[in-house]
Every structure is written in structure tokens, then in C-alpha cells.
Amino acid sequence: MHIPTKYSPAEIERRWRQFWQENDSFASTPDERPSYTIVIPPPNVTGVLHMGHMLNNTIQDVFVRRARMRGFNACWVPGTDHASIATEAKVVAMLREKGISKHQLTRDEFLSHAFEWKDKYGGIILEQLKLLGASCDWKRTTFTMDDHYYRAVIRVFVDLYHKGYIYRGLRMINWDCEARTALSNEEVNYSEEGEQVTFYYVKYPIKGSEQHLTIATVRPETIMGDVAVAVNPTDERYAHLIGQKVIVPLIGREIPIIADEYVEKDFGTGCLKVTPAHDPNDYEIGLRHNLPIVDILNDDGTLNALCEIPEFVGLDRFKVRALMKDKLQQAGLLVKTEETTTRIGRSERTNSVVEPRLSLQWFIRMKEISSRALQVVENGDIQLHPPKFINTYRHWMENVKDWCISRQLWWGHRIPAYYYGPGQDDFVVAETLEEALQLARKKSGNPYLQANDLTQDPDVLDTWASSWLWPLQVFGGFNDDCFDHQTGKINLSKNKELSYYYPTEVLVTAPEILFFWVARMIIAGLEYTDTIPFRHVYLTGIVRDNLGRKMSKSLGNSPDPELLMERYGTDAVRVGMLFSSPAGNDLLFDEKLCEQGRNFANKIWNAFRLISSWTPADQPMRDYEAAATHWFSHQLSHSIAQIDDSFEKFRISEALLTLYELIWDKFCSWYLEWIKPPHGQQISVEALHFTESYFFQLMRLLHPFMPFITEEIHRLSNRDTRLIMQTPWPQPKEADAQVLADFQRYAEMVSAVRNFRNTEQIHPKEKITLHIHPSHEHILRHPFLNLLTKLAGLHSILTTPPTTTATKTFLAAGIEFLYPIDEASVDLSQEIEKIQQELDYTRGFLDAVLRKVNNPKFMENAPEKVRELELKKKSDAEAKIETLTRRLNQLTKLNTQ
RNA sequence: GGGUUCAUAGCUCAGCCGGUUCAGAGCACCUGCCUUACAAGCAGGGGGUCACAGGUUCGAAUCCUGUUGAACCCA
Numbered sequence: 001m002h003i004p005t006k007y008s009p010a011e012i013e014r015r016w017r018q019f020w021q022e023n024d025s026f027a028s029t030p031d032e033r034p035s036y037t038i039v040i041p042p043p044n045v046t047g048v049l050h051m052g053h054m055l056n057n058t059i060q061d062v063f064v065r066r067a068r069m070r071g072f073n074a075c076w077v078p079g080t081d082h083a084s085i086a087t088e089a090k091v092v093a094m095l096r097e098k099g100i101s102k103h104q105l106t107r108d109e110f111l112s113h114a115f116e117w118k119d120k121y122g123g124i125i126l127e128q129l130k131l132l133g134a135s136c137d138w139k140r141t142t143f144t145m146d147d148h149y150y151r152a153v154i155r156v157f158v159d160l161y162h163k164g165y166i167y168r169g170l171r172m173i174n175w176d177c178e179a180r181t182a183l184s185n186e187e188v189n190y191s192e193e194g195e196q197v198t199f200y201y202v203k204y205p206i207k208g209s210e211q212h213l214t215i216a217t218v219r220p221e222t223i224m225g226d227v228a229v230a231v232n233p234t235d236e237r238y239a240h241l242i243g244q245k246v247i248v249p250l251i252g253r254e255i256p257i258i259a260d261e262y263v264e265k266d267f268g269t270g271c272l273k274v275t276p277a278h279d280p281n282d283y284e285i286g287l288r289h290n291l292p293i294v295d296i297l298n299d300d301g302t303l304n305a306l307c308e309i310p311e312f313v314g315l316d317r318f319k320v321r322a323l324m325k326d327k328l329q330q331a332g333l334l335v336k337t338e339e340t341t342t343r344i345g346r347s348e349r350t351n352s353v354v355e356p357r358l359s360l361q362w363f364i365r366m367k368e369i370s371s372r373a374l375q376v377v378e379n380g381d382i383q384l385h386p387p388k389f390i391n392t393y394r395h396w397m398e399n400v401k402d403w404c405i406s407r408q409l410w411w412g413h414r415i416p417a418y419y420y421g422p423g424q425d426d427f428v429v430a431e432t433l434e435e436a437l438q439l440a441r442k443k444s445g446n447p448y449l450q451a452n453d454l455t456q457d458p459d460v461l462d463t464w465a466s467s468w469l470w471p472l473q474v475f476g477g478f479n480d481d482c483f484d485h486q487t488g489k490i491n492l493s494k495n496k497e498l499s500y501y502y503p504t505e506v507l508v509t510a511p512e513i514l515f516f517w518v519a520r521m522i523i524a525g526l527e528y529t530d531t532i533p534f535r536h537v538y539l540t541g542i543v544r545d546n547l548g549r550k551m552s553k554s555l556g557n558s559p560d561p562e563l564l565m566e567r568y569g570t571d572a573v574r575v576g577m578l579f580s581s582p583a584g585n586d587l588l589f590d591e592k593l594c595e596q597g598r599n600f601a602n603k604i605w606n607a608f609r610l611i612s613s614w615t616p617a618d619q620p621m622r623d624y625e626a627a628a629t630h631w632f633s634h635q636l637s638h639s640i641a642q643i644d645d646s647f648e649k650f651r652i653s654e655a656l657l658t659l660y661e662l663i664w665d666k667f668c669s670w671y672l673e674w675i676k677p678p679h680g681q682q683i684s685v686e687a688l689h690f691t692e693s694y695f696f697q698l699m700r701l702l703h704p705f706m707p708f709i710t711e712e713i714h715r716l717s718n719r720d721t722r723l724i725m726q727t728p729w730p731q732p733k734e735a736d737a738q739v740l741a742d743f744q745r746y747a748e749m750v751s752a753v754r755n756f757r758n759t760e761q762i763h764p765k766e767k768i769t770l771h772i773h774p775s776h777e778h779i780l781r782h783p784f785l786n787l788l789t790k791l792a793g794l795h796s797i798l799t800t801p802p803t804t805t806a807t808k809t810f811l812a813a814g815i816e817f818l819y820p821i822d823e824a825s826v827d828l829s830q831e832i833e834k835i836q837q838e839l840d841y842t843r844g845f846l847d848a849v850l851r852k853v854n855n856p857k858f859m860e861n862a863p864e865k866v867r868e869l870e871l872k873k874k875s876d877a878e879a880k881i882e883t884l885t886r887r888l889n890q891l892t893k894l895n896t897q
Numbered sequence: 898g899g900g901u902u903c904a905u906a907g908c909u910c911a912g913c914c915g916g917u918u919c920a921g922a923g924c925a926c927c928u929g930c931c932u933u934a935c936a937a938g939c940a941g942g943g944g945g946u947c948a949c950a951g952g953u954u955c956g957a958a959u960c961c962u963g964u965u966g967a968a969c970c971c972a
Contacts, residue, residue, distance in 0.1 A: 005935065264898085281972090391901055392970065399971080511969085546908085579923070580909055586968090588909060592924070599937040606935035613934075654911075657923070672934080679933085751941080758941050764932055845918075852916095857955040866916045866956095873918070 007605035009569030009598075013708045017130060025723060026135040028075035030500035036072035037504040038064055039471050040136065041517070042081035042144065046090055046121045049128035049561050051543040051551050051577075051589060052510065058574045059540060060508045061134050062652055065704040067505070068135070069729040075501055076135060077474045078126060079142035082118075084412040084463040085179065085187070085349045091117050091411065107410050107458075114411050131562065133570055133707045135725070142474045144466045145413070152478035153413040153466045154431055156524075159488050161429040165369050166405075168362050168417070168427075172283045173404050175357035177301030178350040181408035182361050188345040188354050197344070201269070201335035202328055204229060207245040207254055213238075214335055216268030219278070220328065221320040224251055224307040225294045228274040230285060233259035235270055249333045251308045260285050280356050295358055317355070362406040362415060362459070366523075370400055373522045376532050382522065385538045385650040389511060396515050403520075405465045412460030419455045420444055427457075468520035471504050471533040478528075490528045502529070506536040506650075514539070538650055541586035543577075548588060564594055571706035572597030578656050578705065600660065601709050604702075607668050608713050610676075611695055617682035624786040625687035628674040631743045631784070632694055635666055638735035643701060656705055663698050670747065674787055692717070697730040745813045746784040752812030753792035756819070760808065767795035771807075771818040773883070774799045779815065809887060811838065814876060816883050828895040832888065839884045846877040 020026065038060050043053060060076060068074040091114045092102050102110060126141065142149060160166045174183040200220045203212040213229060226248050231238040238257070245254045262285055263272045276286030277295035286293060296307040303312045303320055312320050328334040345354040374397040376382050377390060384390055406415060418436040419427045421444065428443055430436035433451055441449045472478065472490065475498040482495035492499040503525070509518060518537055525533035543551050543558075551558035564573045568591075576593035621629070639662040646655035675691060677683045683691075696717060703710040703724050714724035753770070762768060772779070777799050779785065788794060802820035808831065809818050852858045852870050859867060 006937075007935095388902065395900060395971075514970095585910080590909090590924090595937075596924075599935095602937050603935065606938085608934085610934035651911095657911090661922080668934090669939085673939095676934090755941055758929065761929080764930075764940085848919085852956075855955050858916095859955090861955060862916065869917060876918095 005606065005609070007569075007602045007709065009571060009601065009708060010566065012712045013133075013565075013570050016708050016711050017133070020133075020135070021130065021138070024139070025725065026076065026137050027139060028073055028137050030496060031073055033071060033073040035501050036064070036067035036074045037501040038074075038076045038506060038508070039474055039504055040076065040078045041507070041509045041513075042079045042142075042467060042470065043125050044083040044086055045080040045118055045125075045143065046083070046087050047125050049125055049132075051558055051561060052540075053125070053129075054132065054561050054573065055543055055577045055587060056508055056510070056540050057129055057132055057134050058577055059538065059652060061132070061574075061707070062578070062704040063506055063508070063538075064135055065707060065725060066647065066729065068725055069700065069703065069727065071728065074135075075137055075140075077140045077142065078129065078134070078136035078138060079140075079470075079474065080122060080125065080144070081463060081467055082143065082145045082412060084407055084409050084460060085181065085183075087114065087118070088409050088411040089179065089349050110410050128562065131565060131570065132574070135707070140474065144463070144470075148476060148479060149466070149469075149473050150413055151431070152469055152473045153461060154416045155478050155483065156469060156528075157413075157416055157461065157465075158429050158431050159485070160364060160369075163488055165365050166362060166429075167365065168360060170358055170360050171363065171402075171404065172280045172356055173359050173361055174345065174347075175299070175355040175359065176347040176350055176352060177299070177355055178352040179347065179409070180299050182359060182404055182406060183347060183354065187348045189348050197340060199268070199338040199340050200325065200328070201337070202249060203333045203335060204246040204249060204271075204273075206241065206257075207247055209244075213241070213246055213257070213271050214269045215271045215273050216338075217273055218340075219275075219321070220324040221303070221317050222275045222278045222296065223249055223273065223324070224303075224309065224312075225275040225277050225296045226253075226255055226273045227276060227286065227291045227294060228255050228289065229257050230260040230263050230272045230274050231257065231270060232263040232265045233261060235263075235265050237270065250327060250331060253308075258285075258289050260288065277358050278356055283356075283358070293358065297355065297357065299357075301352075301355060361404050362417075362461075363402040363404055364465075366400040366403050369527060370397060370519070370523045372526045373397060373519060376522065376526070382532050382534065383536050385536060389514060389537075389539055392511075393514060393519065396519065403462075403465075405462045406457075406459040407462055408458075409460050410458075412463065413466055415457040415459050415461060417457040419457070420446075420449060420453055464516050464520060467517060468524045471502060471507075471521060471525065472498065472528060475501055477502075488528075489530070492529060492531075503532050504534045506538055507534045508538045508540065510542070511539045512542075536650065543587050543589050546588050546590040548586075551589070559589075559591065564591070568594040568598045569601055569708070571601050571708050575600060575656060575660075575705050578653055579660075580653065600664065601706065603664055603668060604699075604706075604709060604713070607663075607672065607695065608716075610672060611688075611691055612716075614677070614683045614688055614691075616685040616688040619682075619684045621684045621686050623783065624790055625675055625684055627783045627786055628671055629687060629690040631739055632667070632671045633690075633733070634735045634739040635671075635743070636662070636694055636697065636730075637732040638740060639666070640697075640701065640730055640732035641735065644732070659698075659701055659705070663702070667694065667698060670791075673791055692719075700724060700727055700730055742782065742784055743787070746782070746787045749779075749788050749812040749815070750792045752810055753788070753794070753817070756808075756810045756817075757793070760819075764793065767793055768819065769795045769798060771798050771800065771802050771820070772815060776815045809835075811880075814880060816887065828891055832891050832895060835884055835888050835891065839881065839888065842877055842880050842884065846874065846881065849873045849877060 040060065041056065064074045064076045091110075094117060095102060095105075095113060105113070122143070129136065130138075144153075157166065174188050175181075176183050197218045199216045199218055201214050201216050202220065202223070203214055205212045215229065217223070229246050231242065233242075241257050242259045244257050246257060247253070248255055258274075262281060263270065274282045274285050274291065276283045276291055276293045278297065285291070294306055296303050297317060298304050301317050302314050303317065305313055307313065312323065315323070325334065325337070346352065347354055374394060377384065377393055384393065416431060416436070417427050417429050418433070418440060420440045426444070428436050428439040430439055433454065433456075436454055437449060437451055440454060441447050469478065476495060477483070477490045477498050479495070482491045482498070484491050490498070492502070507518065507521075521533045525531060545551055545557040549557060561573070568576070573594050574597070576595075576597040577587065577589070579593050579596065580587060639658060642658050643655045646652070646658060671694070675683070675687060696714070696719065699710045699713055707725070711724050714720065714727070720727060757764075757768070780797060780799070789797070802818055804820045807818040807820050809816055811817070849870055853874055
């Protein structure tokens with residue numbers, strides 16, 4: 001069979017992608033096998049594949065493919081997330097380009113534009129995942145705004161409301177003035193270095209006195225919202241003023257001076273102006289001291305009439321800040337300004353400065369609903385990989401805050417609250433308008449209410465308030481047939497799919513959404529099924545460039561994944577990503593890694609070519625064949641066990657590296673060279689059979705990592721009509737440590753001879769004869785001797801002394817080898833120096849060992865194994881010294897002759 | 898400001914519930930080789946006082962304390 005020398009992946013990968021798709025090779029339906037389920041962290045529906053997705057999804061695919069081979073019914077559910085804010089922002093931008101403003105449109109008109117956009121771009125990322133070879137059950141593709149999913153989200157809102165977990169309230173939230181929506185804490189970013197701001201030192205006159213307090217603030221535009229001035233109760237400078245009043249600059253309102261421990265004495269002037277409507281800490285102080293709230297901002301960040309300065313009304317807060325400086329200066333109240341840096345929160349989506357704002361929003365009470373979610377992680381029911389994230393998780397859980405779930409957007413699940421009157425409590429919550437009407441009639445006591453009299457809340461839910469149901473609703477957990485309204489639980493026994501596939505096995509995601517999403521899925525899983533949603537959480541690192549910078553569009557340092565796959569082959573990119581990505585560690589990505597992957601694919605391809613080129617002869621196994629196959633069967637078992645162990649510990653990078661070394665070094669460099677028939681000879685039938693068996697086992701082990709090339713080789717081998725993904729995962733046998741150690745010893749000798757040949761510049765084709773001392777004769781009787789003679793190019797090893805006195809020597813595995821040479825060319829003094837160095841080192845080594853062995857405390861306390869080892873080191877070193885000394889004496893004698 | 902994690906070859910990392918040569922791997926580097934599977938290759942080699950300073954121990958990269966430096970999370 002003709003096989004090209006260079007592996008070219010493009011055509012082969014295209015063919016297998018198509019085959020897998022057309023044959024639904026990854027489809028799963030419940031059967032008698034145990035299930036192994038992964039739900040994809042749904043990417044943003046309008047997103048495109050980036051390197052983070054590549055890493056994340058490659059890892060998932062590795063898990064799924066391996067599980068499939070291990071006899072599990074593996075099911076990987078794909079899908080996308082509607083990403084409320086991000087998608088709405090994109091649609092708004094797209095409309096703006098067309099000259100349409102969102103506010104010109106009705107909600108329905110806007111949504112039809114949005115769905116149009118989603119239909120056009122929504123499939124891109126899933127198609128890209130298919131390129132990657134992701135073995136998802138594509139028929140199960142789910143979108144968080146699919147009809148059934150939409151209903152599930154609404155159902156959960158209603159259910160939680162009736163359970164008392166959801167409330168509507170006035171709270172301090174993060175407000176995005178540009179998108180005019182609330183944000184969760186997690187959606188607010190702080191730049192790493194902080195931002196340049198100005199401190200304004202402002203005089204606040206004390207009532208009934210000529211004195212004043214000086215207050216430092218970075219937000220002078222909020223002065224008009226001040227309701228108190230706070231000082232630390234232990235601050236002697238101000239103690240006498242507590243209880244008195246100061247006058248708010250410019251507007252003349254009298255406010256009290258209060259004492260609160262929150263104030264830091266050393267920060268600024270030690271006096272804090274308290275503006276409960278515009279700062280979360282001030283809000284807390286306000287609550288403690290029963291202060292009024294003066295909200296001077298509109299929802300777009302402009303000032304309103306409450307600021308009491310007519311010329312400021314309608315102006316943006318930053319404009320007012322600039323104007324305040326002049327105004328305060330004119331009034332003689334500005335003491336000085338000072339430049340400083342501080343951390344400023346900006347919206348993840350619009351980058352506008354986030355405004356702490358009091359607003360009427362919907363919340364989930366997290367304390368109560370999440371009580372079990374910490375426990376299941378602490379007790380190991382759910383394992384985080386790497387486990388260091390438990391601390392982070394615990395910290396968040398113990399300090400969990402109520403979750404603001406309303407967003408002032410249109411793209412998303414509309415909050416099912418219906419208002420029938422102007423009062424704060426004049427609303428009902430229901431899954432449908434009809435139900436709402438019934439409830440409203442009852443609650444209002446007005447039986448004549450009509451559907452028209454109800455207004456649905458205009459807001460939608462936070463995206464995470466839909467994706468936290470992901471592992472449940474991809475299997476229809478909240479559908480009518482299995483959701484029990486009475487108990488507010490999912491009845492697993494009435495949902496065949498869910499009861500089979502849930503809980504899922506492992507969730508692969510990024511640490512940054514541990515709280516956003518992971519924690520909340522755990523909460524939802526426990527709330528609705530009393531069961532955890534997954535057993536393991538594998539947290540990937542961030543993909544950075546080789547300078548350690550996070551890959552981002554704005555930096556332009558992120559390679560295009562499709563281009564990479566085209567250039568190096570998908571298998572190559574997959575293993576390239578995994579070479580250096582232990583769980584939870586950032587991955588410094590370099591195209592070199594893909595190159596390494598490509599070279600690996602090529603190496604495998606050529607090993608396949610070699611093996612395929614052999615025509616067997618009907619003859620018994622030769623000695624070297626028997627020895628080689630014997631060794632490799634143990635090596636293979638040993639490595640499989642190691643790989644399995646790495647997988648159990650979720651160290652897939654380690655598993656890959658073990659396999660990489662097994663294939664490249666152990667199999668190609670040692671085994672194949674060992675068993676390769678010499679010129680003009682043929683391999684025996686049995687040896688070829690073993691070799692093929694080993695190679696195809698290696699291909700199976702590699703399949704999760706490199707699905708395309710392994711599938712291709714499997715097919716070309718014509719050994720098995722199944723797809724390689726349907727073949728069983730290789731099982732290790734007991735590996736004999738002695739066999740491995742013996743091999744190690746002979747391999748060491750081979751390397752030593754090669755090194756010697758190198759330094760002596762002996763031509764590769766020249767067979768040489770070496771001499772050893774008769775006391776080492778036993779190495780000539782071991783079956784692995786042929787490894788040494790074959791791979792080191794030896795003619796023979798003799799136990800007789802060389803006929804010439806001129807020799808060069810080298811040590812390998814504790815044995816001295818002598819190589820006779822032309823007497824004239826030997827440099828005795830150089831040889832003597834070399835041996836002297838070796839001798840010095842060995843004596844030093846022996847000293848160190850003797851210090852231990854002669855120390856009675858060591859002999860008393862050290863475990864027996866360690867003691868034995870040290871004693872062996874001692875006798876080995878002594879023997880070596882003896883050999884070296886003998887040799888040294890010989891040479892010295894020769895040298896003086 | 899609070900919390901967490903980390904500091905081992907030029908780079909990325911293993912090892913770290915103390916003791917399998919006072920340390921391994923991959924990449925990079927250097928030296929030979931176009932040896933009939935593979936130059937996207939083969940063979941060989943150099944390179945680390947395990948951040949610094951103390952302490953515990955017969956014995957510490959591995960445990961404890963401090964110092965310095967870095968990263969992340971929360972406020």
C-alpha cells in the first residue's frame with residue numbers, strides 16, 4: 001500500500017468530520033450501559049470560537065471520547081446561551097448602523113430584529129465546534145431561549161416566587177447608565193492599575209460656629225445628595241463635634257455629624273460625607289443611622305431636580321463634576337485638589353462607569369436557597385479540580401449576597417410579574433396571562449379585571465437565571481410531565497432522559513464563572529432534584545499569549561482557531577493546547593505547540609508507514625523479537641496504568657505527555673528500532689502481529705486526544721470494521737517492574753556506547769568490539785543483550801582482556817567497558833584525568849552515604865527500605881571505586897613507562 | 898483594606914502528607930549525522946546553591962516562622 005511520507009491532515013479531517021456528521025456517530029439514547037454525561041458550557045449565541053473555547057471544548061471531547069471507549073453511554077449536549085446584555089448590545093449596534101434607534105422600536109419589533117440576528121449568526125460557533133471534532137450529540141442542541149427552555153425559566157421564577165425566595169425591593173445595585181440596566185456584581189470590572197481621579201477637599205461649615213470641617217471626595221457632584229458627615233468614633237480630632245450639624249455646601253441643607261466605625265481615620269481628612277443614594281457603603285451607614293435618602297441621579301446618569309441647583313438638572317454627572325469645581329471655588333469652599341488613583345467599576349459590556357444606584361429590582365434570597373450548596377463541595381460529593389478552588393468557593397458561599405436577577409433589557413426571558421394597579425404590591429406572578437388574571441382578580445378583589453388591565457413587567461431576567469437550569473432543562477426537567485407544582489420539585493422518575501443522564505459527570509469551565517454559573521447550577525440542582533448536577537468540576541486556565549498577556553481582540557494577540565486548524569491540522573492544535581495546560585493553570589499559548597503537535601502526527605504517520613511496509617515471513621520469533629515484544633508488553637501495561645491514573649486525577653495534560661513519550665520515545669525510538677528487521681531480512685509473523693497489536697492499542701489510547709489521525713489509521717489498517725471510537729479502551733496487565741528495570745539498564749548501556757562512539761567519532765556503520773571484566777559476565781546472558789548489540793552497533797562483547805594495552809574506557813550502569821585502540825593515538829594523561837575526576841566524585845558520593853550509614857540515629861529511625869538503599873549505594877560505590885582505582889593504577893604505570 | 902494561591906533549568910511546568918543517585922519532563926540551546934519510517938527526522942550533550950533568611954529533624958525543594966516578589970478573587 002502506498003502511503004505518503006508526510007501526513008497531510010486537511011483532507012483526512014474533512015472526510016471524517018463529514019462521516020461522523022452524516023452517521024450521527026456521537027448520538028446517544030438511554031440504554032443499559034452506564035451513562036457519562038457532559039453538558040457544554042453554552043457559548044454566547046452570537047459569539048465566535050476563540051482560543052478559550054478551543055481549550056475548554058478539547059478537554060470535554062477528550063473526556064467524552066475516552067468514556068465512550070470505556071463502555072459508557074457518553075452524551076455530550078451542545079448548545080448556546082442567549083447572553084442578554086452582550087447580544088442586545090450587538091443588536092443595538094447593528095441597528096444603529098442601519099440608522100435605527102432602539103427607542104424608536106416596539107419591543108416586538110426589536111425582538112424580531114434580534115431573532116433575525118440570532119438566526120444569521122447563532123449557528124457559527126457550533127459549526128466551529130464541529131471543525132474541532134467535538135463529539136457532541138448534535139441533535140440535542142439547545143438554546144436558552146428555545147420555547148421549552150423559555151417556559152422552564154419562567155416556571156422557575158414563578159415557583160421560587162411562591163416559595164418566597166424571590167422578592168422585589170429597593171436596593172443598591174450597579175447601574176449601567178449607557179445600557180440603562182442593572183448589573184450583577186460579577187458584571188462589573190475594575191481595571192488593574194486603577195484610574196486617575198481627583199480628590200476635592202471641600203469645606204463644610206459647622207452650624208452656629210465659624211469653624212468648618214474639610215472633607216475629601218472624588219465625587220463632588222454627589223454633594224447635593226449628602227445627608228450626614230461621619231467620623232470615626234475614636235477620632236479625637238472630631239469627638240467634640242459629634243451630634244452637631246454642618247451645612248451642605250451650595251445648597252445650605254443642615255445635616256448631622258455622626259460617628260461610624262466604617263470611617264478610616266487616616267484616609268483623606270478622616271471625615272466622610274454620607275450619600276446613601278450613590279454609594280453602597282454610605283447606604284449601609286444610612287441604614288445604621290436611619291438617615292434619609294436623596295437620589296439626585298436619573299437613570300441615564302444626568303442629575304434631577306432633587307439636586308436643588310436648577311442649572312445642573314439634566315446635565316451628565318461628569319459634566320456636573322467639572323462645574324462643581326468652579327462653583328465651590330467661587331464660594332470659597334474648595335481648599336485644594338489632589339490627584340490620586342482609585343479603582344473604578346466599569347460595565348463589562350459598555351465600559352461606562354458603573355453608578356451605584358438605588359433601584360426597584362427583583363432579587364433571589366441566596367442565603368436560604370444555597371444552604372446545601374457549600375456542603376456538597378466541602379464533603380466531596382462535588383470535586384473541584386484543582387481542589388484549591390474550594391477555598392474561593394467557600395468564601396463566596398459564606399458571604400453570598402442576594403442576587404439581582406432583573407435586567408432592563410428586552411432580549412431575554414421576560415419577568416412574569418403582572419401589575420394591576422399603581423401600588424408597590426399591586427402585582428401577581430404567574431406563568432401565563434390567564435393565570436395572572438385569575439390571581440389578580442382574587443388579590444385585588446376586583447372580579448371585573450380584564451387582561452388589558454394587566455401590564456407585564458418590562459424587564460427580563462439575568463442570563464445566568466436561565467443558564468443555571470442548563471443541566472436540568474437540556475433534558476426537559478421542567479416540562480409539564482415531570483415538574484411537580486405541588487412540591488416544587490422535578491420528579492425524576494417521570495423523566496426517562498433526565499433520570500438516565502443526570503447527574504452529569506464533569507463540568508469543564510473557567511474559574512471566572514465559578515460563582516456566576518457553577519455555584520448557581522449546584523443551587524438549582526439541589527433545589528429541584530435534591531441532587532448535585534455534576535460530580536466533578538474541571539476548571540481550565542486562561543489562554544494567554546507567550547508573553548503572558550490575556551488573549552483579547554483589542555490586543556490582537558489571539559490567533560484565529562480556524563486558521564490554526566487549517567495550518568497545522570486539528571489534531572495538532574488539540575494536543576498543542578493540552579501539552580501545557582494542567583487544570584486551573586493558565587496556558588501560555590504559542591504556535592510552536594501546534595507545530596509540536598503536527599510533528600507528533602507526522603511521527604505517528606511514519607511509524608504506521610514503517611509497520612505497514614513489513615511483509616512477514618513464516619518463521620519463529622528471533623531472540624531480539626522475543627525480547628522486544630516481551631519488554632514492550634510490560635512497558636505498555638505500565639504506561640496505560642499511568643495514563644488511567646492521570647485521568648482519574650483529572651491530570652489530562654500529564655496523561656497526554658505520558659502517552660506522547662510512550663509513543664515517540666518508547667515505541668518509535670526503542671521498540672521499533674529494536675524489532676526492525678535487519679537488511680534483507682523479514683519480520684516473523686508473530687512479531688508483526690505483536691507490533692501491530694501494540695501500535696493499534698496506542699492509537700486507541702491516543703484517540704481522545706487526536707481523533708482524526710487515529711480514526712484514519714484505524715480505518716486504513718482494515719483490522720476492525722468499527723470506528724475506533726467504538727473500540728474498547730486498552731486494559732493494562734500486570735507490569736513486571738523487573739523487566740522495566742532491566743530494560744532501563746540496557747538502554748542506559750546503549751546510550752553510553754552511543755555517547756562514546758560520538759566522542760570518538762566512530763562511524764555509525766562500523767561495528768565495534770568491547771571488553772568487560774569477567775565479573776560482569778552476567779550481562780551477556782540476559783535476553784536484553786541483543787538490545788545493546790543491535791542498537792549500539794556492537795560486533796561483540798568479550799570478557800577476555802584486549803590484546804593491545806592501549807584502550808579507551810567508559811562506564812555505563814556501573815560497568816566498565818574497554819575499547820582497544822591504536823596505541824599511538826591514545827592520550828594517556830587525558831584518560832587518567834577523566835578517571836581521576838570520576839573517582840573523586842564517587843569518593844565524595846561514598847562519603848555522603850557513609851555519613852548516613854554511620855549515624856546511629858539514621859540507622860534507628862530511617863525505614864528499612866531507605867536503609868537498604870543506602871547500604872546498596874555504599875557497596876556499589878565501593879565496587880566502582882575499586883574498578884576505577886585498578887584502572888587508574890594500570891594507566892599510571894603505562895604512562896610512566 | 899480582606900482573602901486565596903504561588904515562587905524549582907532560558908521558557909512552561911512535574912515533584913512537595915520529609916528519605917527510591919542534593920532534583921525530572923517538554924520546548925529552546927549546543928555537537929554530530931540526508932543511517933533504506935520520519936530532516937515535521939536520528940543520536941549525543943550542556944544547563945538548576947529548588948526566591949531569600951532562620952527554625953524543626955539523623956535527614957527538607959518537600960514541614961514551621963519571617964522577608965521579598967508575583968498572580969487571582971472580594972470589598
